[in-house]
Amino acid sequence: MTSEVEKVDGGRRHFLLVATTVTGIAGAAMTAVPFLASWKPSARAQALGAPVEQDISKLEPGAVVKVNWRGQAIFIVRRSPEMMKQLEDPALAERLRDPKSEQSEQPKYAQNDVRSLKPEYLVLVGVCTHLGCAPLSRFQPADAELGADWPGGFYCPCHGSKFDLAGRVFKDVPAPTNLKVPPYRFVTNDVVQIGVDAEVA
Secondary structure: OOOHHHHHHHHHHHHHHHHHHHHHHHHHHHHHHHHHHOOOOOHHHHHHOOOEEEEOOOOOOOEEEEEEEOOEEEEEEEOOHHHHHHHOOHHHHHOEOOOOOOOOOOOHHHOOOOOOOOOOEEEEEOOOOOOOOOOEEEOOOOOOOOOOOOOOEEEEOOOOEEEOOOOOEEOOOOOOOOOOOOOEEEEEOOEEEEOOOOOOO
8 A cells, every 4th residue: 555655756847857857958958059050151151152043044145133142242144146246346346344354353363355254144233343232234335325336245333334245345444454253163054053163174
């Protein structure tokens, strides 16, 4: 026959077991939170920015898509055959400040006449190299505002800087260098990854 004392001790034992288990779980959770938080990227790492990917399968010739990377706008332009023809005009180079991109910032694989891995696609940092304004895409040649000799490209309305369809700066404008080309690569034919350099043999 169980005595009253044994019943009370059994009840206490059960209570202490439950209380200890709950306290242990709560303690483990409190310990895990800072541990898991330590895996989160630091503010510096977040500022550097992880690579971003953009599907370009639906990007029409002559169109531009904008993505955000490291807090900056990135322009991805699918150049049409007409746009490529404008870049091939030998008279264009004479109007540019740095036609061979020798004083401008781009990966080695983008230091060519079209400033890109694939001639059809242009990838640029959409920030004017003058004072950091946002240039506009003005791809139509002979634009009414920019003049009959405008070949198409980018125009910064803040201070009048002009860039061609490869992001190269024209002479006699405030911007000192060509628009920057970020590190990028093609993950597939339809996906561009910004922030990772292409492996070029």
